[in-house]
Structure formats: C-alpha cells, structure tokens
Amino acid sequence: MAYRLKELVEKFGGEFHGDGDCQVATVATLQLAGQGDITFLSNSAYRKFLPNTNASIVIIRNSDLPSCKGNAWVVDDPYVTYARVAQLLYGSSNTAQGVHPSAVVDSSCSVANSAMVSAQCYIGANSTIAENVYIGPGCVIEDDCSVGSDSRLVANVVVRAGTVIGERAILHPGVVLGADGFGFANDAGAWLKIPQIGAVEIGDDVEIGANTTVDRGALGNTVIEEGVKLDNQIQIAHNVHIGAHTAIVACTAIAGSTVIGKHCAIGGCVGIAGHLNIVDKVQITAMSFVINSIEKSGTYSSGIPAEENRQWRKNTVRIKKLEDYAQRLRRLEGIVNNKK
C-alpha cells in the first residue's frame, strides 16, 4: 500500500518540504533508493549519499535540509520516524486464523478464534493462546502456559510448562523458554539434580532472538520485563531478572540470580557472573566479563582488541611477567629515591 508524504507527516509529525502528494510504498537505503522509495539519513557516515539519492522522500534532520534536492520530511529523530514508517509499510500482514489440521492441541487449551496455530505444532494441557497470536510451524508449548495477544512464536520455538508470555512478544526460531536451570548439589563427587520448580515470565513487547535460551527459576521465577530486546543465542540462567527496556546483543550469557536494571544496553559476547546486581542505565561493551555488581550508571568494559598475532604473543608473555615488572620497578624507585 502506498502513502502520500502529507499523509505520513500528518500521521507521525514533523514537516515536509517539496511535493506533499508524492507517494511511497517501499523503503530503501539512500544509495539504492529510487522512485517510490522512502529513505532516511540518521548516521552522518551516510551524509555523502544525500545529495544524489533518487528516493522519492528522505527523512532528515533540519540541519540536513540544505543538501536535500528532493522531497524532504524533517523530523527530530529520522531513525525513529523511519522505524514507524517501515512498520506501517511492512507490518505483519498475517491474517491466517485457526488451528492447522496437523497441529496437536490438547482439548483443555483455550485458543482464541483470531489466533493461528500452524502446522506441526504441539500445545499441551491447560494452555491459553490469546487473540491474534501466531504460533508458527513446529512450535512446542507445554502445559499451563499462556501467550498474550498479538504475540508471535515464529517457528520451532519451545515453551516449557508454566511459562507466561505477555502481549506483542516476538520469539524467533529455536528459542527455548523454561528449560531447567543448571542446579546440582555435589554428593560425594556425583551431581544430584535440584528440581527447577520456578517458571519464566516474559513481559509485553519483549523480543527474543533465534536460539536464545531462558531457563526457568529454581525456586521463584526468571523474569524478563516489558520491552526487553534479546538478540540471538543469548543465555539467561535461572532466576535472572532483566529490567524493562534493556537490550542485549547476541551471544551474551548471564549467570543465575543476577538482577539487571532497566534501560541497560549490553553488548555481544559478554559474560555476567551470577548473584550480581546491575543498576539501571548501565552500558556494557562487547566481550566484557562482569564479576562484580555495578552500582553506578555508566559504561563498563574489559574486552581486549585484537592486533597482529606476532605483537600479541609478545604482549601475552609480558602480561604474565607483570608482577615481576612491578617488583623491579619498586626496587628501582627505592634505589633512585635513596640517591636523591
């Protein structure tokens, strides 16, 4: 479906310069956009492409208006406005409803009429699927779960017993919610399993990336608050609590019982130890290793950037000698200071 520039401005705010009747139906990058495309300029690295773009409409900041030869839509935050337009143009058009004949749904479940349960799914006893939910092919939902309205489980998602999922959640393929946490008592060398009897709670507007795992609580629940965004292949251990609107990039792992605040931004491949407390608005850069609670908002890091292997091998040797260097430095200071 196509929209006119003036319609878009009316819907989402800002002001336009140029032809308000210009129509767009698709999005593209500044470089590749052509007739009928809307695009945006947010990251200054792409500013060089603005003068020559062939897009029908460009969403820009006011300061970029002089360089824009075509139809411009001026807003405060072009990326946010682009997100809204792209959602309008590419919003999920899924209107399928009903339970596919190959799906196996326990007769005790409540599945809303507007929901879709796709082929090859299994839904256990006493689970509730709300209005407009989409359960994609191959998903497994065990007993006593609930999936809030407008949520999407894309494909091959596993939701174990007792999990509660809010509204408008998106769970990408291979997500596992509610698997047993890693809890064992050591009994004379052998490991005795601690039954994991808590559950998982997923808030509204949570998105969880492909193959990410969120374990059920040991006692009490693992909680992902509303608006949290988890990328692919993240591991959330038992009894972790993630505050609202925190975003975590791929392959990060959070150990058991750690509490993470609201509006945090955690990079990829980060490891966070268990039983820590991280306050609101903390940023942790990629590949960091967090072993202490963080009590002050700010940015934290420990990843070491790669360099040429020849140089790096020397450095790793020298890191091992650091204590020796420190002692020799102190000794030298003693000698030199005595002579002063």
Added chain:
Amino acid sequence: MAYRLKELVEKFGGEFHGDGDCQVATVATLQLAGQGDITFLSNSAYRKFLPNTNASIVIIRNSDLPSCKGNAWVVDDPYVTYARVAQLLYGSSNTAQGVHPSAVVDSSCSVANSAMVSAQCYIGANSTIAENVYIGPGCVIEDDCSVGSDSRLVANVVVRAGTVIGERAILHPGVVLGADGFGFANDAGAWLKIPQIGAVEIGDDVEIGANTTVDRGALGNTVIEEGVKLDNQIQIAHNVHIGAHTAIVACTAIAGSTVIGKHCAIGGCVGIAGHLNIVDKVQITAMSFVINSIEKSGTYSSGIPAEENRQWRKNTVRIKKLEDYAQRLRRLEGIVNNKK
C-alpha cells in the same frame, strides 16, 4: 503428596528437632516459605533469614540449630538433603505411555511399552527406545540410535544416526547430538569435506542443556561419560572425551579431540583449544581461554574483569605498550645498577 518430618529423616538420614509429625508437600526459599513448605540453609549469605522463616521444616547444619525456632532437620550437607527431598516432592510424574498418533516411528524400531513417544516426533530405522523413556514433542531420532531406560528428551531434540544414549539421561530442548564435526581439507583454496563417520556416546545420568551441540566423531566417537552435566549452548566438537561427573557451565566451547578428566568444573563462556589433555579435578573459571594441556589439578583462569570504560581504554592502550615498558625498565635498571 505430603511427607512427615520423621518419615523424611528415616528416608534420608540426619536427625530432627521439633514436631516429627509436621507435614510438608512443597519447597520454598527461607524468606518466602510458609505453612507446608520445607526449606534449607546452606549458603551463609542467607543465614539472616533463618530466625524469621515461616517454613514448616528447615534443613540445616548442626551449627545453625540455635538460630532455628521451628522444626529443624539437622544434616551434614543441607543442600544435598534438599536436593533429595525436592526430587521426592517434584519428581517427574510422567506416566504417559505409547506412541502419539502424529509421531512417525519406523516399523523396524523397538519402542518399550512403558516408553512415551510424543506428538510430532520422528524416529528412524532400527532405533531402540528403552523402558520408561520419554521422547517429548518434535524430537527427531535418526536411524540406529539407542536411548537407555528412564531417559528424557524434552522437546525438539535432534539425535543423529548411530548415537548411543545411556540411562536416566536428560536432553533439554534444542540439543543436537551427532551433527557432523567441522572437518575439511584445504584443496587449493576450497574446502573438501572430511566425512564424519564416528558417532556420539552419552553415558548414564548425563544432563545436557538447551541448544547444546555435541558433534559426532570424525573417526572414532565423541564420548560424554556418566554423570556429566552440560549447561545450555555448549559446543562439544568431534572426538572430544569428557570424563565422568564433570560439570560445564553455559556457552563454553571445546575444540576437537580434547580430553577432559573426571570431576572437573568448567565455568561459562570458556574456550578450550583442540587436541589438549586436561587431567581430573581441574577447575577453570568463566571466560578463560585454555590453549595448553593442564597436567595438574587446580584452578585456572584468564578472564579479565570489566571496569569503567574510561579506565579500561587506557589500560588496553598500555597493554599494547608493554613491550616498550619492559625494555625501558631494563634500560633503567642497567643505568641505575651501573651507578651503584
């Protein structure tokens, strides 16, 4: 089902103080426990909650008895006793049997009468499913596999051809056993696949976490011995051998042909290179990178704790200058020592 304190003591040992007829049916934490709950005190960080707990029974060490106002069950290791009680109260109650009509099971398979094969499963030719096995929804078991009695494949587990799984194993959702190892010969720039013709052997009482992968051997088998516990999203490459009762935390990766001893404890996000030998009772802390064999039991580490980004950026620069510092230090020592 509820149990009396004196019944539990008779079953699992220790001694009780208070009302031996007191009944419990559920577990809870010291803080949240109420009437009918049994709880435990093992980690001293929670000792402060002991005097005011409302639990019907608390499992404690003898030294904590003076602070316990209610019914106490005194044992040597409260966590181990708690594990046994929780298993008693929450043990799997799965009694379903039979093959779901939607499951596809090759006619050449042997499936015990007491086993359950759930909806949407596939089991290939000549595989054997022993007594009381539970194969959850969406599992795929290829040809020539065997699953030992009382094992559980929770959901969407994939077991490739020729895999042997022991008794009482638990495989969580998304586990993949027996995928091809990563083996290629470089033929003038292009990669030539080395057929991976070994298999995977999983011992008794092994538990494997969600989305963990264990590759089949190239030649010979990949072996996980009895009692090993693997957390989520672990990668075990071809021909790795993990000794009995070793536990490995989430997101750790072990490269090909490495042999790990018995009773090791390996933290999360660890990387272990290939073709190494790690002896029994080695502990490796989280985020470590192991590139040499470990020949002595003990604890090994290399993860660097995160600190404020501003400080960390300075340190990373200085690490790169370490060789320069070392040379300057040596030069200074030369000068100063000559003057002495």
Added chain:
Amino acid sequence: MAYRLKELVEKFGGEFHGDGDCQVATVATLQLAGQGDITFLSNSAYRKFLPNTNASIVIIRNSDLPSCKGNAWVVDDPYVTYARVAQLLYGSSNTAQGVHPSAVVDSSCSVANSAMVSAQCYIGANSTIAENVYIGPGCVIEDDCSVGSDSRLVANVVVRAGTVIGERAILHPGVVLGADGFGFANDAGAWLKIPQIGAVEIGDDVEIGANTTVDRGALGNTVIEEGVKLDNQIQIAHNVHIGAHTAIVACTAIAGSTVIGKHCAIGGCVGIAGHLNIVDKVQITAMSFVINSIEKSGTYSSGIPAEENRQWRKNTVRIKKLEDYAQRLRRLEGIVNNKK
C-alpha cells in the same frame, strides 16, 4: 563397496607401492586400522604409528615411504586425498524420494521428483525445492524460499521467508536462516522495531553447523558466498557479507554489516564488531575481539591464555595498575636521565 588400490590411484592420482589389487572399503586411524581399512598420515604427530599400522593401504607423502611396510599410496597432500577417498566410501547414500505423508507442503510449491521431504516438515507458499534435495525431519521452510539441487537440510532447520540457498549446501540441525536482525530505534527509552526486510543468500557448497543463526538483512541481504564453512553456534548478524571459501569455527559472532573477505580462517569464540571490513586471507585466532577493520592479510589475535588462578588474580590487579606503572616509569626515567 570396496575399491582396489590401483583403481583409487587411477581415480585420484599419485602412485602406489605394493599390491595394487589390495582392496579397502572402510577408513580408520593409523593406530586402529586393520585389514580392509585405508588410512593416511598427514600430521607429523602421528608418524610414530606408521611403522606398525595394520591398515591395508596408507596414504602418505613420498618422504614417509621408507617407514611404510605395507601398501603405500604416495600423494602430495595425503589429507586431501583421504577426504576424496572417504567421500567415495561414505558419500551420502540417501536415495529416498518424495514427500512424506506427514509433511505439510503448500500446493504452490515446486518440489522436484528426485527431492525428499521428510516427516513432520512444513514448506510454505511458492517455495522451490530442486533436484536431489534432502529436507530432513522437522524442517520449516517459509514462503518464497528456494533450495538448490543436492542440498541437505538435516533436521529441525528453520528457513525464513525469501531465503535463497545454493546447490550442495548442508545445513545441520537447528540452523536458523533469515530470522529478523537486531534492529531497533530508541524512542524515548522504549525500543521501536525496525522491520527487517532484506533476505539471506547462501551460496553453493556452503556448510552451516548445528544451531548457527544467520539473520536476514535490514535493508539489502545477508550474504554467505560459495564454499563458506560455518561451524556450530555461530551468529551472523544482519547484512554481514562473508566472502567465498572462508571458514569460521564454532561460537564466533559477527555483528551487523561487517564484510569479511574470501579465504579467511576465523577461530572459535571470536567476536567481530559491526560495520568493519576485513580483507581476504585474514586469519583470526580463537577468542579474539576485533573492533577495527583489518586491511592487511595476516594473523590477528587477542585471547589471553589461562594460567593458574592464583597467578592470574595477581596479573589482573596489575593490569588495572598499568597506568600507574607507566607514570612511575616515566618519572624514574626523568630522574635517572637528569643525573646522567
């Protein structure tokens, strides 16, 4: 099927020493091989097993011929020749064809007669499955995908809408292609989803390991060129482009829009930041963290090898003091140099 030594030499080149009529049907290691096995010596660490091997044929370099008592097949690169022979002996013998009755395939799909669609699969509208493709149990292929001839999707693979897969590709269990990239605009603290409207392109002869995820592009496609080999549990973010014949070991993560050249070799557990450019023939060792573009072919590293925890704890403290040491060193130099 068994092959004679002289047949093999004729097929794959090199020359033989000993009985050209000797037959082999199976492969084994130098140590374990017996009558009817063919083996190889490539890695010098195994040279000690050559004199006593019981293999019927050993593939060796000319320089090892003096130590070989049995039938020898002399070639330039024994590992490459071994790969070819093992492929010959163990090549996929799958000859099953057709669509299993439990599979759900949209009537608008084109499935070649020689293709196999296994039990419990789902294939959406307008997808194309070419000749000799094997779609294993539990796979989900959404709308508008195409799978090139002779490709194998082993089991429980998810291929999202619009993905294009080349010929002879192998996708191991749990692979997810085309899940949404991690793209959000921050709108006053809440995250607004950026629709991910690009797709995924997988070239010919690509192999992708178990539980690896390749996200679809935000705008434009994520591209894996021909001959790329990805191990298990790798994360490829949106709009990444990986050049032909690059190999990446398990658990590595590549952030969005990074371009990696051809013939690179990237170790396991590596983290590569977004928007970088890495040229051809770069090697990155395991556990490295790449935050800058790499403009020169070579080997790059930053992983720190583990050592005894007691020693390591001292070093981490000293790393934090590096700036202090540097300043003290400079001060000392000032004093000493002034005195010279």
